[in-house]
Amino acid sequence: MVGFRIKRIIKLGIKSLWMHRLRSTLTALGIIFGVSSVIAMLAIGEGASRDAQEKIAQLGSRNIIIRTMQPPEDKAATGQQQILKEYGLTYNDAERFQNGIPDVQVIVPNRRLSQQALYRNRRASIEVIGTVPWYPEISSVRTKFGRFLSTTDMRYKRGVCVVDERVVKEMFAFDDPLGQDVKIGADYYRVVGVAAEQVKSKASAADKDKDATGSKKAAGGNVGGIYIPLTTVKDRFGEMTLQASSATGMSLERVQLQEIIVQVQDIDQVLPTRQSVETLISRFHKKNDYEIVVPLELMRQARDFQRIFTIVLGSIAAISLLVGGIGIMNIMMATVSERTQEIGIRRALGAKKRDIVIQFLSETLLLTLSGGVLGIILGSLIPWAVSHFSEMRTVITSGSLALAFGISTAVGIVFGLYPACRAANMDPIDSLRHE
């Protein structure tokens, strides 16, 4: 009985809206744009946030990364240039972390340098990463084929390497890289494994590709990384690098390690350990030639920023919905006064006030709900188009859809109730007389 009644109410409502279809469409536009902007903005915000979160998570949430930096005074001094600049993290630092900080579980010292690699006639700019066998433990790098570097490789300073997937793609084309020799610098290295950064989702897989192409242009033109035992790198490349700078021509730098990555067992130990690292390192590095990066902190900052971002975007979208709602109320008021006589007739023929409220409220609700549905469709297309035509990632959450739909319903009720009540409370005789 009730369901049957509702069906007729909806039918009548649709009929009435159809009679004024241009007006109904224009009215619904406000809600359509409101809802679609809510969804689109939240999707863009959410995409940006997940992007940031994942990038940071790849750095490792239990990690503390200490990086070598060129000390500020070296950069500033233009007059008296030293021929040899010596700075940065050392093997001693790594040892001090190992022995001095109890919570440290894993410690990975890395030496990174840009080199040219040659395989057959293919040449590519790559990054040599001199590292230790347990590097995969603290990173998202995983061996896909073959094996990673071993302790034996380390001990005997073997000329072996593990190549990044991206390097494989660039240099080996259809050849199986395992067992091949790659020339890096002056020496040959045998490929013992292929590694790849572990990717969490499909979306970030697409992202990774973009990253790869993006960084190819940006970061020194590296195609990817080649992992070589740290001991081998120290032995064959030394610690000196020749740096070309526009101001002074050539200069020589001596850096032992580019980074030391320290991992603790528990998330709770990250911040205290960071403190210990800081105290320890500042005692030996007066020159301020390092930086400490804590992915966990970055993650928290990103999350805080994201919250603000969402609130701001949400408020803008809410305002547009409010404007849409006011538009609807305005139209419904006009509709009510235009249909005064109809209301009088219906009242004379037995309609209760409630019936009139239901009639007008259902029209408003139909308008906002259909606006909501169209808004959801449009709002889902916008992020799709954004991801498709730019490199921005977007994520539509079911929560944002529910929110948008809920808001459009609420707008319908809130802004429809007043005109509907006004219609119902008009005096039947007065409204009958109204022409």
Next chain:
Amino acid sequence: MIEFREALTFDKNSPTLVMKDLYKSYQLGTVELRVLRDINLTITSGEYVAIMGPSGSGKSTLLNLIGCLDRPTGGDYLLGGHSVGTLDDDQLSMIRGACVGFVFQSFKLIAQLNILENIEIPMYYQGYSEQASAARAIELAEMVGLGDRTRHRPSELSGGQQQRVAIARALANDPLIILADEPTGNLDSASGTDILKILDRLHSEGKTLIVVTHDEHIATRAQRVIRLLDGRIVQVQVNER
């Protein structure tokens, strides 16, 4: 909730409505304007009553009161034994829907709805099913001779036809009283005569008819003519048959 249909059980001998010392006034600023005063009136079931009087004498106001579109300012109005003054808005709506059929001078059809849908309005508010109300609407349209025009809009019909639709609509819920406010006022004499014939037929079927009119010709068809002047009943004339 009171079931008014039952309260107004059709009884030829007991009065359908009784008005005692009834008055109606409008407040215009600080001035109280008495539009109806000292109305004492009893109308029995099945009666055909005409209300006459010059323009502004309160005929429509009286008819609206009878039809429960309005409430008296003072005095008693008993409809089927129920005091209308004490009923709430929902109950008045129920009486209007179930027991009263209105016919207006300017038809008052809803322009956007077709003939069938216009006739269905009173049934919609009485909770008829879609099929039942559609079937009855077709029956009523045929009864007033418009069975072939059910899908037309009111604007596509002549005045006389529109008024016939209005009568069909008034009959939808099989009301106990039919109230007509100058039903032929907007019609040419031929269409007017059609309408009057329909009213006569309804009377002969036992309906209670109360018709406001300027037309002495109509008045002669009624059993009783009540004449109003300045809100008072000045004469009650009984037509002998």
